[in-house]
Amino acid sequence: MWATVTASPNNGPATVVLSDRATGAPAAAGSFIAVSDTAGSLSEQTQYAQAGVDAQYSINGGATQYSSSNTISGAAVTGTPNSTTNSGATQTIPGVSLSLNGVTGSTPVTVTVGTPAPSAQNIQTAVQQFITDYNAAITTIQTQLTQAPSSADPTQGTLFGDSDLQQLLSNMRKQMDATVGGLTGAVSSMLDIGVSTGVASGSSAPSQSSISGDLTLDATALTQALTTNGSAVKSMLQSWSINFSFMVNNEASPGGTISSRIQGDDTQISYLTTQISNLNAANAAKQQELVNEFAQMEATLSSNQSTSSWLTSQIAALPTP
Numbered sequence: 001m002w003a004t005v006t007a008s009p010n011n012g013p014a015t016v017v018l019s020d021r022a023t024g025a026p027a028a029a030g031s032f033i034a035v036s037d038t039a040g041s042l043s044e045q046t047q048y049a050q051a052g053v054d055a056q057y058s059i060n061g062g063a064t065q066y067s068s069s070n071t072i073s074g075a076a077v078t079g080t081p082n083s084t085t086n087s088g089a090t091q092t093i094p095g096v097s098l099s100l101n102g103v104t105g106s107t108p109v110t111v112t113v114g115t116p117a118p119s120a121q122n123i124q125t126a127v128q129q130f131i132t133d134y135n136a137a138i139t140t141i142q143t144q145l146t147q148a149p150s151s152a153d154p155t156q157g158t159l160f161g162d163s164d165l166q167q168l169l170s171n172m173r174k175q176m177d178a179t180v181g182g183l184t185g186a187v188s189s190m191l192d193i194g195v196s197t198g199v200a201s202g203s204s205a206p207s208q209s210s211i212s213g214d215l216t217l218d219a220t221a222l223t224q225a226l227t228t229n230g231s232a233v234k235s236m237l238q239s240w241s242i243n244f245s246f247m248v249n250n251e252a253s254p255g256g257t258i259s260s261r262i263q264g265d266d267t268q269i270s271y272l273t274t275q276i277s278n279l280n281a282a283n284a285a286k287q288q289e290l291v292n293e294f295a296q297m298e299a300t301l302s303s304n305q306s307t308s309s310w311l312t313s314q315i316a317a318l319p320t321p
Helices: 120-146 163-176 208-212 219-252 257-317
Strands: 005-009 015-020 031-038 041-051 055-057 065-067 071-073 076-078 090-092 097-099
Touching (some): 120 208, 163 219, 163 257, 219 257
Antiparallel strands (some): 005 015, 015 031, 055 065, 071 097
């Protein structure tokens, strides 16, 4: 029992209230009692005991309903007041959760439920996040492609003018204005929902970000497309995202172009490391051989000098004619 209750002080420091964690009528628990410390022992104060009760509510003027929780999912409507049809049917309000936050009394609370529809704001937020990530990616790619090698920093310019990276950048840009095949209607590309590199108005020159291929979102065009034909927008985004993901995964996923290049480079690095190690070992052996030969030469020269000195002394000792 103790695991299902909470305790809090009340009515002074010597009293604690034990409340059931579950809400609602006693059948679903939902009661509390007051316990006080009297002469060093706990005793129940029955005058403060109180059973929990279910929340009472009615929907659309129907019969009173009860809930052990103040959050009601799948609320049902019994009958249809002021209507001669479907008077006895019970209908569940789909996709609606009611939160009972207070007593309304005789004043009803109006809840307007419309046809389920996608959240234009959530979709706009997701599209804008993609645009932000896309622009960051192409900026990074362009930086790597244009960063010239430096003798002072060997890590700089390693991808300068790289053909594979240039191809990836080109494919990403082409995908942004590609028309998705198999779709009918006015929404068949990202351009149709306001995603583009921006268009200069009038005689204005295109911006540098537009020249670089950065994307921008026309929120009005996206909202209009969602309002007039949300299902077409959904179909286009689903098909387009699959195509874009396939293109990116061919490059970046395990076994893709980038992964294969890294594995190939790692193999080459391993080979070159082995070759360098072998050359260093060969150079060390050659160096030791030369050191040994030099030592032998030094010993021979020293011996020859000793012999030369002895001969000189012998010649000097010969009698003079």
